[in-house]
Amino acid sequence: MKVEYVCAYCGSGEISRDAWADWDTATQQWVLGAVFDYAHCHRCERETSLKEQEAPEAKKQPSPSG
Numbered sequence: 839m840k841v842e843y844v845c846a847y848c849g850s851g852e853i854s855r856d857a858w859a860d861w862d863t864a865t866q867q868w869v870l871g872a873v874f875d876y877a878h879c880h881r882c883e884r885e886t887s888l889k890e891q892e893a894p895e896a897k898k899q900p901s902p903s904g
């Protein structure tokens with residue numbers, strides 16, 4: 839079972855968490871360091887609480903080989 843996080847107020851999945859991204863010189867990428875409690879909803883444009891719920895069944899991807 840997969841879970842998804844949505845905004846507790848509007849139910850949108852357009853949410854972000856406050857986090858640190860740490861630079862990794864070896865891979866030349868920002869990698870996720872720590873994730874904090876602060877959550878922001880891009881639809882409400884304000885701080886929000888996140889609701890964890892079961893994610894709907896993912897649609898099956900058509901396989902390239904048929």
Ligand SMILES: [Zn+2]
Nearest residue numbers: 845848879882
């Ligand atoms: Zn929201």
